[in-house]
Amino acid sequence: MIDKLHYISQKPLKGTQLDAIESVLVAGGKWIQLRVKDQPLPEVLELAIQSRKLCEQYGARLIVNDYPSIAVQAAAHGVHLGLTDMPVAEARFILGPNMIIGGTANTFEHIIHRVAEGADYIGLGPYRFTTTKQNLSPVIGLEGYRSIMEQARHAGFTIPIIAIGGIVAADIPDLIQEGLYGVAVSGSLTNQAATEKMMQAMNANLQIQTNYFNHQNRASIK
Template sequence: MIDRLHYISQQPANGTHITAIKAALKAGAKWIQLRVKEQPKEDILEYALYVGELCNEYGAKLIVNDHPEIALKAGAYGLHLGLDDMPVNQARAIVGKDMVIGGTANTFEHIRQRVAEEVDYIGLGPYRFTKTKQKLSPILGLDGYAEIIKKVKLAGIQTPIIAIGGIEQHDISAIMQTGLYGVAVSGAITYATDAETMVKQMYQQLNSTYLLEV
């Protein structure tokens, strides 16, 4: 089951990825993507092993960004691959048939590519400008999402699609009304004054929109 709320780790001003992930878990986040860039693989593996233990403690799922070997060694629930990362079929050969694999997309053509690659979910974005990604694809916004999801429905695509990229709590209801499955956030939780309330309200928005659709 793919969660509707994905937390993507980032290093806060006063702390590490571990600091941010601990806070997100304590706040109630259940889907944690460890996204560490420009650090040695040995360090990322250490993070992943420790975060995997934390996720087990809190009943959450660990997703490792970019590194299939690390995801496998850490016993992660899933792996997330960007468009410029290792091809999905190669990663699948490393992690096996049971690990969840998600893939990034920016266009409807990317979504068709990801579906053909048999990913388990798709991260579609960016919604708006975000500092957490250096090579930012063209921004989609609400209109971009609506247009792409219309094509997705016409094509009969059932793969869960997650909005990603600079998303704040006040964006969620409008984003979900375009027909997306869920959202991925980072700073909205990392820098929240009251992260527990923030996560609770996000889940309420996501679930209420889903129930209205059903």
Template sequence: MIDRLHYISQSSEKISHLEAIEQVLNAGGKWIQLRVKDLPESEVLTLAKAANELCKKFAAHLIINDFPAVSKAVSAYGLHLGLNDMSITKARLITGKEIKIGGTANTLQDIKKRVAEGADYIGLGPYRFTNTKKNLSPVLGLEGYQKIMEQVKKEGIITPIIAIGGIAPEDLPEILKTGLHGVAVSGALTGKTDARERIKNMYAELEKHPASHTSKL
């Protein structure tokens, strides 16, 4: 099942990826994406093994960003691929059928491509400017989400679509009115002392807006 609240890990001088992940798990996070862009695959594998053990302890799902072989090696729940990463079709040859694969999209055309590739979910964004990503795609904003989700409905696309990119807890009410399945956050939770309350409030807001898309099991 595709959770409606995704956490994307980030590190800083004050906190490591694993520390950030453990804090979010302790606060009630259930869908954790390990996103490491500046380390070699061997080091990402080491981090992924540790992150997977943490997720198992909290009965949470681990998603690996960008490294199909790593997701396979640690038996992660899923893999997430960016627009400039390997195609989902090629990644599936590495991961096999058991691992869920999600892909980033910025336009309706991207979404249709991801659906054709067999994506289990799609991350649509960015919502606003974010420092966590280099080579940022054009910002969509609320208007962009409204327009694209109307087109998605007309196309009959039922793949769960997650809003990504610079999203804060207070953005959820308006974003979810567009029909999106859920949201992915990073800075909104990383290192926050009130992460438990934030997660609780975000899940409560998600419950007010029943998912319009059927999650793939």
């Protein structure tokens, strides 16, 4: 089961990535994607091991961004691969059949490719401009999501598609209404003084809108 609210780690204004991760876990986060860029692999591995221990303590799952071998060594739950990272099939050979593999997409054609590769979920974005990621793909926006999700429905795709990129709690209703499975956030939780309150607001919006979307779908089928 893929969670509907993903936290993508980043270094906070004060403290370390582990501090930010623990803050989200304390607030109730259950899906942590460890994202570390431009660091030596031994340091990434150590951070992944410590993150996995924290996630285990709070009953959460850890996904490692970019590094399948580190995900295995750290006993993480899976890996997330960007558009220029290792192919899913190659990562699956390293990870085995049971670990989770997510893949980034920016267009419907990318979604077709990710489905064909056998990804377990897709991170579709960016929704809007964000400074979290360098070499940002073209911004999709709400109209872009509407078009892509309509194509995905017509293709019969049921893979969970997660919206990502500069998302805040107020964006969630519109995104779920367009058929997105969930959202991934980073800055919205990293430097919040009231992380738990923000987490509750996001989860509440996800639950309410998901129930509404499912009700609308059932009504349209009748």
